[in-house]
Amino acid sequence: MEPILRLATKYDIKWIRDDIIRIISEDWPPELEKWDFNEDELDVFKSHRVGGSDNVDLDLPEPYEAIRIALQYEIPDILTAAFYHLSRLAPLADRRLNNDAMSGTSNGDTALDLHAEYLSTGGRTAWFGLLSKNQLLQLARGKHEIENFFHNVCDDARASTSKRCQFATPRNQEERVKRKHCLEATEHLSNSRLAEFGRTRDPLKIMRIDHPTSPPSQLCGTCLEHFQRLVYGSRQDLWYHLENFFDFSGH
Ligand SMILES: [Zn+2]
Numbered sequence: 001m002e003p004i005l006r007l008a009t010k011y012d013i014k015w016i017r018d019d020i021i022r023i024i025s026e027d028w029p030p031e032l033e034k035w036d037f038n039e040d041e042l043d044v045f046k047s048h049r050v051g052g053s054d055n056v057d058l059d060l061p062e063p064y065e066a067i068r069i070a071l072q073y074e075i076p077d078i079l080t081a082a083f084y085h086l087s088r089l090a091p092l093a094d095r096r097l098n099n100d101a102m103s104g105t106s107n108g109d110t111a112l113d114l115h116a117e118y119l120s121t122g123g124r125t126a127w128f129g130l131l132s133k134n135q136l137l138q139l140a141r142g143k144h145e146i147e148n149f150f151h152n153v154c155d156d157a158r159a160s161t162s163k164r165c166q167f168a169t170p171r172n173q174e175e176r177v178k179r180k181h182c183l184e185a186t187e188h189l190s191n192s193r194l195a196e197f198g199r200t201r202d203p204l205k206i207m208r209i210d211h212p213t214s215p216p217s218q219l220c221g222t223c224l225e226h227f228q229r230l231v232y233g234s235r236q237d238l239w240y241h242l243e244n245f246f247d248f249s250g251h
Contacts, residue, residue, distance in 0.1 A: 002069065009073050021075050027061040028070075028078035028085075032204075032239040035081055039205070046122045055102055057124050062095065064127035067135065076248060080239070083246045086126055087143045088201045093118065095125040138246045143201070145245035149238055150203040151194065157230040158190040166222045181218035189219065189227055207235040 001020060008016040029035050042060070049056045066082040069075065092115075101115040119125075131139065162168070165186075167179040196206050205211065209232040213224075 005069070005073055021077075024066070024069065024075065025078055028063075028066050028081040030077040030080060032236060035204070035239075036208070049122070055098070055119050056122050057095075057098065057119055060124060062126055063089075064095075064130050067131075079246070079248050080242045083139065083142055084204070084242055085124075086139055087146060089124060089126055089128075091128050093123060093125045094128045096127065096129050098125060138248075142242070142246035145241075146201075146203060146238070147197070149234075149241065149245070150197055150206075153203075153207070153231055153234045153238075154190045154193050157227050158186050160230060161186050161223050161227045164222055164226045166220050178218075178220065182220050182223050185219035186223055186227060189213075189224075193231070203238060204235065207231050207238070 001023070004016065005020045007013070008020065026034075027038070029038065046056060049059075063082040063086040066078055067086075070078045070082065092111075097112060097115045098119065100109075101112045101119060104116075162183055165179065165182045167175045167182060170176040170179045193206055197203055200206070209228065213228070
């Protein structure tokens with residue numbers, strides 16, 4: 001597809017170029033709704049494939065290539081999704097290791113064995129080694145900003161929830177105990193979100209309204225609903241801010 005994109009760009013054949021950009025944007029959408037749609041599809045796809053002998057990773061879009069094409073052919077709209085996906089991956093998930101890991105000839109190399117296991121459980125990779133120094137800086141900066149953003153969301157949600165609690169002004173001892181439980185449970189809820197972030201680096205997933213929660217049982221209904229709504233309410237904001245977080249201004 002790239003040769004056609006190159007020619008369409010070179011000779012300014014807009015309709016062909018637009019057509020190809022539309023196809024690439026399917027994988028790296030500029031809209032959060034479409035991102036969610038893709039993620040749901042991906043879950044279904046993975047659930048059918050993981051556990052088999054084949055490697056799901058190679059059948060899925062790779063972010064370095066998307067970034068390279070975005071910059072080379074001036075398609076900035078796909079950068080947000082590509083960089084965000086990259087930010088979810090550990091730098092060790094380097095595609096360079098795929099061939100050796102999948103060939104089964106690791107010869108006791110622990111790193112390759114771990115990589116093979118990662119791939120077999122549906123792990124995804126990127127060409128980390130091909131990113132430029134500037135792109136690595138953008139990535140590091142973006143990851144830092146995303147982490148700050150998500151920590152702030154959780155802190156704010158916890159503080160605001162404690163004010164909304166139906167037992168915020170307890171009238172008797174029983175309500176004082178419930179109030180105390182609610183405060184502890186809200187903190188637990190917030191901490192478990194942060195711990196999940198540490199594991200997955202995927203706040204867009206954690207902030208989904210339908211994201212499975214296992215709230216502590218002593219949390220009152222008002223607190224739980226308020227906390228969930230606040231976290232979910234910041235999701236679109238996060239998506240909107242990603243462009244600045246990764247600082248695409250100078251590419
Ligand atoms: Zn409460």
